[in-house]
Amino acid sequence: MTLPTLPPDLPEVRGKLIPGAELAPYTWFRVGGPADALFLPADEEDLAAFLKALDPAVPVTPLGVGSNLIVRDGGIPGIVIRLMGKYWGEIEATDGLTLSARAGALDLAAARAAAANGITGLEFLSGIPGSLGGATRTNAGCYGRELKDVLVRLEGITRAGARQVYGDGHAPVAFSYRHTDLPSDFIVTRLVLRGTGTGEPDKIAAAITALQARRAETQPIKEKTSGSTFANPDPPGTPDQRSAWKLIDAAGCRGLKVGGAQVSPLHCNFLINTGEATAADLEALGELVRARVLETSGVELRWEVRRMGRVQRV
Numbered sequence: 001m002t003l004p005t006l007p008p009d010l011p012e013v014r015g016k017l018i019p020g021a022e023l024a025p026y027t028w029f030r031v032g033g034p035a036d037a038l039f040l041p042a043d044e045e046d047l048a049a050f051l052k053a054l055d056p057a058v059p060v061t062p063l064g065v066g067s068n069l070i071v072r073d074g075g076i077p078g079i080v081i082r083l084m085g086k087y088w089g090e091i092e093a094t095d096g097l098t099l100s101a102r103a104g105a106l107d108l109a110a111a112r113a114a115a116a117n118g119i120t121g122l123e124f125l126s127g128i129p130g131s132l133g134g135a136t137r138t139n140a141g142c143y144g145r146e147l148k149d150v151l152v153r154l155e156g157i158t159r160a161g162a163r164q165v166y167g168d169g170h171a172p173v174a175f176s177y178r179h180t181d182l183p184s185d186f187i188v189t190r191l192v193l194r195g196t197g198t199g200e201p202d203k204i205a206a207a208i209t210a211l212q213a214r215r216a217e218t219q220p221i222k223e224k225t226s227g228s229t230f231a232n233p234d235p236p237g238t239p240d241q242r243s244a245w246k247l248i249d250a251a252g253c254r255g256l257k258v259g260g261a262q263v264s265p266l267h268c269n270f271l272i273n274t275g276e277a278t279a280a281d282l283e284a285l286g287e288l289v290r291a292r293v294l295e296t297s298g299v300e301l302r303w304e305v306r307r308m309g310r311v312q313r314v
C-alpha cells in the first residue's frame with residue numbers, strides 16, 4: 001500500500017502526529033481513506049505553534065467525532081486535526097448558569113455536566129452524538145433549540161495559528177440552519193455555554209434520559225450512520241414537501257441499497273453502513289435517493305451530511 005504524500009518539513013509537536021492515519025475508525029459511518037497526516041494536539045499552545053509553523057499551502061481540516069461526515073475513500077489531503085483525550089474533554093461550571101468546555105467534549109457530556117450542576121436549558125445537547133466543536137460548526141440542534149441559542153463565547157485558533165475569540169463583546173459569529181460562517185479551517189477550542197435557569201439535578205438528568213429513550217425508538221442510533229442525510233427543504237410546498245423523510249418515503253426509497261449502503265428502514269432520512277459499505281456506496285445511494293425524490297415530487301434535496309476528501313486513494 002502506498003501512503004499519501006506527507007507534507008514536507010512538518011513542525012515539531014508535543015501531541016501526536018500520525019502520517020497516513022486511517023480515518024474510518026474516527027467516523028460514525030466507519031468509511032473513508034487516510035489523512036495525509038492526523039494531528040492530535042496536546043493543548044492550545046501546541047496547536048497554535050504547529051499551525052503557525054505549517055506551510056500555509058497545506059490544507060487543514062478539523063474533525064470532531066465524525067457523526068456528520070462521509071470521509072471519501074481517497075482520504076483527506078493535508079492535515080486533519082482532532083481534539084482528543086482528557087484535556088480536550090474538560091468541562092467546568094463557572095457560575096450557577098454557565099459552563100466552560102473544551103471543544104473535544106461530547107455534547108452529551110455537556111448536557112450531563114449542566115444537569116449535575118443544576119443548570120437547565122442544555123438538555124437538548126444530549127440528543128446530538130457529536131463533540132462541541134462539531135456542534136459549533138454545524139450549529140447542531142434538536143427539540144427546537146440550536147447551539148447558537150446557548151453559546152455565549154467561542155474561542156479558537158485560525159489557520160495562521162492566531163488565537164481568536166467570538167461573542168462576549170468580540171465579533172459575533174453568524175449562525176444559520178446547520179451552518180456557521182467560520183472559515184472551514186478555523187479550529188474551535190473552547191465554548192462558554194449558558195443555560196436558561198436552575199433546577200434539581202435529578203430532575204434534569206431524568207429529562208435527559210427520557211429524551212435519549214425517545215431517540216432510541218425513532219432513530220437507528222446503534223447503526224453506523226451519520227444522522228439526517230438531507231436538510232428539510234425550505235418552503236414553498238405542502239407540509240409533506242417540507243419533510244425530507246416523507247419525500248424519501250414517498251419516493252419508495254425506504255430500505256433501498258447500493259452496495260453495503262442502505263436507507264435506514266427505521267428512519268428513511270438516515271443512511272446506514274450495513275457492514276461493508278464504502279464512502280462511494282453511501283454517496284451513490286444518496287444521489288440515487290435525490291434523483292428519485294426529484295422525479296416523484298419535483299423537490300431537489302440538499303445534502304446535510306458533509307462529504308469531504310478525495311474520491312480515490314492516491
Ligand SMILES: Cc1cc2nc3c(=O)[nH]c(=O)nc-3n(C[C@H](O)[C@H](O)[C@H](O)COP(=O)(O)OP(=O)(O)OC[C@H]3O[C@@H](n4cnc5c(N)ncnc54)[C@H](O)[C@@H]3O)c2cc1C
Nearest residue numbers: 064065066067068130131133134135137140141142188227
Ligand atoms: C444518530 C445521529 C443522530 C443525530 N442527530 C442530530 C440532531 O438531532 N441534530 C443535529 O444537529 N445533528 C444531529 N446529528 C449529526 C451530528 O451529530 C452533528 O452534526 C454534530 O454536531 C457533529 O459533531 P461531530 O463532532 O461529530 O463533528 P464531525 O462530524 O466530526 O464534523 C462536522 C463538521 O464540524 C467540523 N468540526 C468538527 N470539530 C471541529 C472543531 N473543533 N473546530 C471547528 N470545526 C470542527 C468538521 O470540520 C465538519 O465540518 C446526528 C448524528 C447521528 C449519527
